[in-house]
Structures are given as C-alpha cells and as structure tokens.
Amino acid sequence: MTTVPDALAGPAVLEPANSSTLPPYTGRLLRWSFAIGVLPPLGLIVALAARSLWLLTFVHVITGGTWTGFDLFMGIVMSRVLSSLEVPSRVEIAKRLTPTTFFILPSLAAVAVASGIYLAQSEGKFVLSSPWILAAGVVVLVLTAQGFGIFMPNSVRIFIELAKRQPDTGKIARLNMRNVRLAGVQAIMQLALIVVMAHLAVF
C-alpha cells in the first residue's frame, strides 16, 4: 500500500477535530490521491499548450497504460489476495485502498480517453465512420458506464459506511470486493481497447 510522505501530508484539514469514526489516515490518503490525480490533466495541458505531439503521445500512453495495468493488477492479483483474507483484514485494506485510488483512477481514465481523442484528431484519424474508432468509442462508453455507475458509487458508499457510528464491516468488504472484481472485467475491456489502439497506431 502506498504510504504518504510527511512533506506531502500537508496540514490536517481533514483530520477529525473531535471523536470521529473515520480513521485519521483517510484524509491524508485522499489528499495524496488528489495530488497525484491532478498530474495527468496538468500533463495534458502542458502537452497541448506546447503543441508537442510527442508529449501528447506520452501522456496518452502513460495514462492508458497505468490505468490498464492497475486494473489488471486489481483483477488478477488483488482479487486473489483479498479473497484469501478474513473480513476484518479486507475492511482494513478497503479503508486504505478506497481513498488512495479515489481521484487517481478516474483522473487516469479521463485523461487517457481525452488525450486519445486529441491524438486521433491531430493525426487525422478521428473519423466517426471508421469501424475502429467506433469500436474504441463503444468500449470507452462501457468502461465509463461501469466507472460512473458502479466503481465510483461503491467507493463513496464505502466512505459513507466508514463514517457511520456503527459501520457495517461486511458491507464494506462486499463493496470493496465488487470493485476489485469489476477492475478485472475492466482490464479485459481495456485489452480489447488496446487491440483497437494498436491497429489505429499502425494503420
């Protein structure tokens, strides 16, 4: 699990002022996630402002690759690790994993898609009648629907449950497992997307 360097932890804005059910590290991990999450859009802004095709390609590849790699790791490795743990241990992981990924993953996904569209436009490949562009669009729509419709609401529900005076630990573990398994499904969709990307890049 990612640890937060003291220098990046910042002032305790989100630290509980009085007795709180939320662990003290939740705010720190959320701030860390935000600090990393703003980097991809900033990188895209720099690439576009500099009118650098090389930098735009770099931003697209690094965000898309990291997003896919994370989903593969979650689906193939973490799902097995979590399945082998007892519920209290799963809850402890969910308490740390959810705030850490809260901003990073949506930001990576949004920037990978946006930079991909800008890249296709700059290379004259963004033709909506192209079956390859259409295929990419369909996969992106499915990934987005899963992200907005399942991933994000589950993460927020975990936060809400954690902040309750009597958190339902079984519910937290269940929601987290659902997200981890969904990451595996997303990884499969992204592999399909990479097949399309490889075709677009070569032909």
Add this chain to the structure above:
Amino acid sequence: MSLNRPALLAILVFATALLAILGALYAGAVRSYRKGELDVEGVRILRWALLGHAAIYALLAVTAFLS
C-alpha cells in the same frame, strides 16, 4: 486560442454525469448525518471529494481551449 467544441461538450457531459451521481450520494450522506447515523467528518470528506473531482474536470475543460 481555438475552442474544440466536441471535446468541451464531451467533458461537460461526463462531468455532469459524474457530479450528479456524486451529488446524489452526498445528499444521501447528509440525510444520514441529520438522522444521526453518520459522522460529520464523513460529510466533510465527501464534500471535499466532490470538489476534488470538479477541480479535475475543470482542468480537463481547459484542454478543450488548447487543442
């Protein structure tokens, strides 16, 4: 400075969808807080999460003016 209208529209649609879902969950959390089921820190952290996502989408919207 040129404006990429399709990109800006797409970003606005995605941002609206995401923030609407987060907003609905936030409203549910506020109701739970009023019933005394939820800690105030939970509401504060969700508000921060909502603003954080809005900030990321605002940065993305800037890119529509640069492409």
